[in-house]
Amino acid sequence: DILMTQTPLSSPVTLGQPASISCRSSHSLVHSDGNTYLSWLQQRPGQPPRLLLYKISNRFSGVPDRFSGSGAGTDFTLKISRVEAEDVGVYYCMQATQFPLTFGGGTKVEIK
Amino acid sequence: EVQLVESGGGLVQPGGSLRLSCAASGFTFSSYVMTWVRQAPGKGLEWVSAISSSGGSTYYADSVKGRFTISRDNSKNTLYLQMNSLRVEDTAVYYCAIKGRIGVAGTNGFDYWGQGTLVIVSS
Numbered sequence: 135d136i137l138m139t140q141t142p143l144s145s146p147v148t149l150g151q152p153a154s155i156s157c158r159s160s161h162s163l164v165h166s167d168g169n170t171y172l173s174w175l176q177q178r179p180g181q182p183p184r185l186l187l188y189k190i191s192n193r194f195s196g197v198p199d200r201f202s203g204s205g206a207g208t209d210f211t212l213k214i215s216r217v218e219a220e221d222v223g224v225y226y227c228m229q230a231t232q233f234p235l236t237f238g239g240g241t242k243v244e245i246k
Numbered sequence: 247e248v249q250l251v252e253s254g255g256g257l258v259q260p261g262g263s264l265r266l267s268c269a270a271s272g273f274t275f276s277s278y279v280m281t282w283v284r285q286a287p288g289k290g291l292e293w294v295s296a297i298s299s300s301g302g303s304t305y306y307a308d309s310v311k312g313r314f315t316i317s318r319d320n321s322k323n324t325l326y327l328q329m330n331s332l333r334v335e336d337t338a339v340y341y342c343a344i345k346g347r348i349g350v351a352g353t354n355g356f357d358y359w360g361q362g363t364l365v366i367v368s369s
Contacts, residue, residue, distance in 0.1 A: 146291045163332050165348075167348070167349060169348075169349070169350070169354070171348075171355070173353070173354075173355035173356070175291075175355075175356065177291075182341055182359040182360065182361055182362055183291065183341070183356070183359055184282075184359065185353065185355045185356055185357055185358075188346065188353035188354065188355040189353065189354070189355075192353070194353065194355070194357070197296060224290075226290065226291055228291075228355070228356070230345070230354045230355060233296070233305045234293060234295070234305070234306075234308070235281075235293040236293065236306050237291045237292070237293065238290075240290045242289075
């Protein structure tokens, strides 16, 4: 199984300041089709998760451009350029390159 | 508008069974892989199971293999999860989610999620 490790566990940020979350996989996430199936999801308090980014850096429908993703192979990063109040929640990375699909443990973004 | 509505959760004793349903609308249900993901109270996300668009292929997490069965009825736009031999550690909110298509044009992510249904396994 591919283990997904996120850091930090918690990220207190000031409104308007950037935030960054790292995700590392135990194996390369490059699929045999050449794509890297690394996604980022956001879960606001009391809500189901929602897809933010897919294939490392592609924003899903309706996702603001202050969210961006980067990385390759086994190391990935989610960046929020300027944190807004609505960004509070837990962020998860997820790999869908192979079964079983696995999630990172989550990073809680909160306002200082 | 894509909608996924889970139902069937509730309180069940250890060793008991439950059947969850997920009613889908707003997209071509028969064209997509569907999945179940769960979240124990105060914990992170855990993938549970997935089923191909035709229902011909199924996949399970080791933690539920042999106890849970995923199925779908494309004529009813409904996804199911039959849960047998339930354990206390199966207590969680169970979400159904659409898995995006694999390949250049797809996300291969969990594109849309339902609101979830709570399963509590307790004596």
